[in-house]
Each structure stands twice: as C-alpha cells, then as structure tokens.
Amino acid sequence: MIKLATPRLAAACLALAAWLPLQSHAGILNDDEARKAILELRAKVDGIARDLNGRIDTKADKTVSLEMVNQHEQTMAEIAKLRGQLEVLSNEIVTAQKRQKDFYTDLDARIRKLEPRQVSIDGQEAAVAPDEQSTYEAAMATFKGGDYKTAATQLGAFVQRYPQSSYASNAQYWLGNAYYAQRDCKKAIVAQQVVATTYPDSAKAPDAMLNIGTCYAEMKDKKAATKALKDLIAKYPDSAAAQAAHDRLPGLK
Template sequence: MKKLSKSGLAAALLAALTWLPMQAHAGLFDDDEARKALLDLRAKVEAMRIEMNARLDTKSDKSAALDMVTQNENTMQELNKLRGQIEVLQNELSNAQKRQKDFYVDLDTRLRKLEPREVTVDGKAAQVDPSEQKNYDAAMQLFKAGDYKAAGTALADFVRQFPSSVYTPNAQYWLGNAFYAQRDCKSAIAAQLQVLKNYPDSPKAPDAMLNIASCQTELKDKAAKKTLQDLIKQYPESSAAVTAKERLGGK
C-alpha cells in the first residue's frame, strides 16, 4: 500500500474541505447548519492533520534514531578494528625497537672489543690492540702451564707479529726462558741477547743478562764471569746485580 507524504495528505484534506461546502450548498443543510457542520468538519480535519503529522514525525524520528544506532554500531566496530590494528602495530614497533637496541648494544660491544685499550706494563702506559693482548696472554698461559715448546713457538710468533708492542720485550725475555727450560742454552742465550740489544732499558734486561750468565756457566763458558761483571756495572741497582755479586763472591 502506497504511503502518503505530508504534502499528499494535506492535498487530500483540502479536497475534502472543498467538496463538503459544495454538498452543503446543494441543499443538504441550511446556511447555519452548513456553516456549523463546516466548522466542525474543519476542526476534525485539523485534528486529524495534527495527529497524522505527529504520527509521521514520530515514525520519522524512530527511523532516524534506528539509523543512528546502526551507524553507531558500525562506527564502534570500525573503531574496535582500528584499535586492534593499532595494538598490533604498537607491538611490532616495540619489538622492532628492542631488536634495534639489541643490535646497537651488540655492535657497540663488538666495536669495543676491536678498540685498543690502555695498559701499563713495567710502569709504561701504552695502547694495546685486542688481538695483541689475546696472543700475548695465550703464549704466557702456555708457559705457565709448563708447555715450554708450544710457549716458545707462540712467543716467537708474537715478537714477529708485534715488534712494536709494549709486551714485546717481555715476550722476547720469556722466549729465552722457554728455551732455557728445555735445556737449549744456545737458543736461550741468543734470545736474551736480543733483549739486551733491542730493549736495553727494559726492566727485564738485567734478568736477561743473569740468564745468559747462567747458560754460559752450564756450557762451561768462561765468559760467564764477565757477563756477571757487566751486569753489576750496567744495572747496579737491580736485584739481578745483587745475585751477580753473590755468584762472583762465591768464586
């Protein structure tokens, strides 16, 4: 059934109002009765119009309210969907930031391992590369463990690889001791002579001379006495000089 709009309903009512007076003039009522009936009818029509408009407005309001509820529900669904997407993105961003932080921490740690660090050896401060420190420590660990052959090889490699290292005088000295521990006095003397030649100011130089004298004594080399005398003369304040004096005094 086709619904009438407000304008259509008004037109219908207007037609009814027009038709009724015409019928009144046709003789159904006299003038007074017709006028009264017309007024009553107009009042009824007006009341019907108001009631109809109210009903139409109420129905329109309900429809609009229903539409708004539906739109609100759709909007809430979209908001919930967006909220979920935002939470996922926030989680991914947090994970990415954590990975980035871990990466930079790891990178910084690796770079620090590659950076030279300052050490003090025999009262002398110097910059030492990580690989330099690692090789020296490994060679000395072999010596301390009593593996003198492997230690000698590692110390000789260190001297060749790091000739300017602050550890090189010590490495050369301990190389001589590694040979001596293997009872290879000739190699021990040669190694300790390198200490005296290349690092005469090293704190290990007096001990190197004492070790040379010890090897010369074992080889029954008469040069041992002169080596001890030179030791006392060149490094009179050293503990090695004290030992040299004791050895000379016993002869």
C-alpha cells in the same frame, strides 16, 4: 519538525474527494448548509493532517534518536579501537626502550672489555688492553705447564702482535727461557739479546744478560760468557743479576 510531502498529498486528496460529492450535491444543499459541511470537512482534514504529521514527527524523532545511538555506539567502538592501538603502541615503545637500554648496556660492557686496565708488571703500574693481557697470560700458562715448544710459539706471536705492549719485554724474556728449556741455547741467546737491546729499561734486562752469559758458558764459549757477564755488571751494577755475575766470573777463568 520534519514534514513529509506524501502525507500532505494524501490529506489533500482526501479533502478533494470529500469536496467533489459536495459539489454534486450543491443543488440539494442550500448555501449555509454547504458552507457548514465544508468547514466541518476542513476541520476533519486538518485534524487528520495534524495526526499524520504528529506520527511522522514522532517516527522521525525516534529515527534521529536511533541514528544518534548508532553513531554513539560507533564512536565508542572507534574509541575502544584507538585505545587498543594506543596500548599496543605503548607496549611497543616500552619494548623499544628496553631494547635500547639493553643495547647500550651491552655496548658499554663491550667497550669496557676493550678499555685498557691498570696492571702491575714487575712492580710498575701499566695500562694494558684486556685482549693482550689474556693472550699473554695464556702463553705464560702454557709455559708454566711445561709445554715449552707451544709456549715459545705463543710468546713469539705475542711479541709480533703487541710490540709496544707493557708485557712485550717480559714475553721476549720468557721466550728466551722457553728456548733454553728446550736446550736450544742459540735461539735463547738471540731472544735474550733482544730484551737487552730493545728493552734496556725493563726489569727483565739484567736477567736476560745473565741468561746470555749462562748460555755461552754451557756452550763452552768462556770468552763470550765472560764478556756477557762483565757487560751486565757494568750496565746494571746494583742489580741482583750483577751480583750473580760476580759470583760466576771466577769459574770462567
């Protein structure tokens, strides 16, 4: 229990104040009466002190209880604040995880777009990158659309950019055809010769040599045309282009 000095001092003062009159009247009261009065006074002072201390203790208990209530409320407020922070942090973690998942999904999609894919070129399976496939197909779309000048530019650029592409021999072949469609046989012959010499294993090589012979024939160079067709028959005897060369040779005599 909490005892305060001030109330005790007040009680002591009260006792002293009561004792002094007794001393002044000591001559009037006899010893027994004085002792009795002192005992009664002491009993009253003790009672007053107990009452004061009881009130002080009660007040102190109430103060402690109030402090505990205040501390409890502060603690609950801190817990609520921490819960709010925890909820915010949890939401941030969920958002970060979603962003990370979206990032990896997007990255995977981008990687897949860059990964080579299997395509069939002249009946053979080949791996080509998506960008080279789209570039080649765009050039061929231009060629099929009849814009041979632009197609020649696109096909020439493709061969320079992707010399090792599985589409390279085809691009070179159609480049020769684009020149031929513009009636430029000299450039057409040069382009088709690249196919025959650089890509001899290509399915387009026999046709390229046939086109060379055709261009020489249109240029009225029968000697060069005959040689080109005979070279074709000798190199690719079982090809459809070789059979066409057989059919054309008599007309060059």
